[in-house]
Amino acid sequence: MSDATFRPASMLLATIGISLATFMQVLDTTIANVALPTISGNLGVSSEQGTWVITSFAVCNAIALPLTGWLARRFGEVKLFLAAVVLFVITSFLCGIARSMPELVVFRALQGLVAGPLYPMAQTLLLAIFPSAKRGMALALLAMVTVVAPIIGPIAGGWITDSYSWPWIFFINVPIGILATLVVWTQMRNRPETTEHQPIDYVGLMLLVLGVGVLQVVLDKGNDLDWFESTFIQIGTAISVIALVALVIWELTDQHPIINLRLFMYRNFTFGTLALVLGYSGFFGINLLLPQWLQTQLGYTPIWAGLAAAPIGILPLFLSPLVGKYAHKFDLRLLAGGSFLVIGASCFMRASFNTEVDYRHIAEVQVFMGLGIALFFMPTTSILLSSLPPKDIADGSGLATFLRVLGGSFASSLTTWIWHRREIYHHAQLTEHVTPYDPATHQYLEQLGGASQSAYLQIDQVVESQAYMLSTVDYFTLMGWLFFGLILIIYLAKPPFSAKGAAESGGGH
Numbered sequence: 001m002s003d004a005t006f007r008p009a010s011m012l013l014a015t016i017g018i019s020l021a022t023f024m025q026v027l028d029t030t031i032a033n034v035a036l037p038t039i040s041g042n043l044g045v046s047s048e049q050g051t052w053v054i055t056s057f058a059v060c061n062a063i064a065l066p067l068t069g070w071l072a073r074r075f076g077e078v079k080l081f082l083a084a085v086v087l088f089v090i091t092s093f094l095c096g097i098a099r100s101m102p103e104l105v106v107f108r109a110l111q112g113l114v115a116g117p118l119y120p121m122a123q124t125l126l127l128a129i130f131p132s133a134k135r136g137m138a139l140a141l142l143a144m145v146t147v148v149a150p151i152i153g154p155i156a157g158g159w160i161t162d163s164y165s166w167p168w169i170f171f172i173n174v175p176i177g178i179l180a181t182l183v184v185w186t187q188m189r190n191r192p193e194t195t196e197h198q199p200i201d202y203v204g205l206m207l208l209v210l211g212v213g214v215l216q217v218v219l220d221k222g223n224d225l226d227w228f229e230s231t232f233i234q235i236g237t238a239i240s241v242i243a244l245v246a247l248v249i250w251e252l253t254d255q256h257p258i259i260n261l262r263l264f265m266y267r268n269f270t271f272g273t274l275a276l277v278l279g280y281s282g283f284f285g286i287n288l289l290l291p292q293w294l295q296t297q298l299g300y301t302p303i304w305a306g307l308a309a310a311p312i313g314i315l316p317l318f319l320s321p322l323v324g325k326y327a328h329k330f331d332l333r334l335l336a337g338g339s340f341l342v343i344g345a346s347c348f349m350r351a352s353f354n355t356e357v358d359y360r361h362i363a364e365v366q367v368f369m370g371l372g373i374a375l376f377f378m379p380t381t382s383i384l385l386s387s388l389p390p391k392d393i394a395d396g397s398g399l400a401t402f403l404r405v406l407g408g409s410f411a412s413s414l415t416t417w418i419w420h421r422r423e424i425y426h427h428a429q430l431t432e433h434v435t436p437y438d439p440a441t442h443q444y445l446e447q448l449g450g451a452s453q454s455a456y457l458q459i460d461q462v463v464e465s466q467a468y469m470l471s472t473v474d475y476f477t478l479m480g481w482l483f484f485g486l487i488l489i490i491y492l493a494k495p496p497f498s499a500k501g502a503a504e505s506g507g508g509h
Helices: 011-042 050-074 076-095 101-115 119-127 132-163 173-188 202-221 231-253 260-266 265-295 301-330 332-350 357-376 376-383 390-431 440-446 453-490
Strands: none
Touching: 011 050, 011 076, 011 101, 011 119, 011 132, 011 173, 011 301, 050 076, 050 101, 050 119, 050 332, 050 357, 050 390, 076 101, 076 119, 076 173, 076 231, 101 301, 119 132, 132 231, 132 376, 173 376, 202 231, 202 260, 202 390, 260 265, 260 390, 265 301, 265 332, 265 376, 265 390, 265 453, 301 332, 301 376, 332 357, 332 376, 332 453, 376 390, 440 453
16 A cells, blocks of 8 residues: 555654554543543433443444544545544543533544544554564554553543543643644655545445444443333344344445454454453453442542552563563463463452452552453464464454454443442342341441431441442452453464464554
8 A cells, every 4th residue: 555665754753653642542541431430420420321431432433443444545544544643632622621421422432433543553554664574563662552551541540630620631632642643744744655446335334333333322221221121222222133133244245344254264363353352341341340449439539549550551561572572482372371360360369359458459469460461462463363364464453453442342331230230239138137136237236326317327338338349249250250261262273373474464454
């Protein structure tokens, strides 16, 4: 598509500009997690409804991803990248000035749509400007950026929310985006690019938007509407299932499919993608639940919740370049399996927490889980791309990224649903034992000065706190078994794992 010999005037500045834009987008996925309870409170909605801030962004981001390759061929890679950055800045500003939850959700959805091309285009441009021998270093740099952003995100989100107000978590993108745009434009504007008019799969796109969009609404509203007791949920599920089945049939028969489902014929792509999507979904859910639990149940401020979650990025920061450099010397299934073992073990460690757990213990488990994260992305991605022909590497990378982002979006809805549903169950179980005839209850009432409305209210608060604690333990136990199960899935892939022509392919739309 473009001249492979082009080099920007300053490789350093071009790399910084491209990385800044990626940093801004990845930062935006974690910076909002810590601020969710504050945003929900300020806009007068429940914490469950607050997760729409995360899911609206993630779903629209996922829907936009399959379009990236077509847009890049139609308008050129550099123009698409710069347009995505500028539109991301504008939609970030709109998120900051939103005055109601519906407004914020609409602007976040738009922000997710325009953010779609950012990561795959950053990957493509970095691979294009670096010489073949240094492409591994280019990808390690991008991995470093995507690791640093989640460390800074929760801390920055907490500090901004505590010190200023939540809109500033979106306004912060404006100066970063403007700087990234100027740097990339000055360095990359003279890069030769050829564009081509290719038909777009409108039917596939429409079915994708309908199927995925409606499914997300069903997942988000299911709890409020009592699931299949609701006609709305029944109709929504039927529409989603019909649209997704039609999408699969259409994409397998269309000449220019928006999603190349034929790639699932390759064994390593199938099992590698399954491990990537489920692993990332679990990781995403953990990162969403932990700050919410710390703030709503343990009384942490947003900044302290951020400081408790952030240590997950410490080890990946140092280990990601080493994994990139030496991974090829190992069986990649061993590294990915080790990753799932560590993350699963960290989940079982959290399942032993109680309401008295201290900050240090929470942070130490996050540091340990970071070891698993450092070993997760690069080996799993290499495995899923390993059996694809060179011409399909870009499509494979795009499809895996699309499914990974979609998995994260669905995980945020399911995590919140599981957490609240298990709390209701445990609350009912615990309340059965709270009667004036129960010796423990009687003794506790005596300590509170006898039976009174305020005493029973206090007991109910204790019961609710313990019910959420038990629900949190249930969730982390479930996640622990999920990650242990992924060890079996990744071993269904077959070596060798050196991607055929990955170096020549120029990246991942």
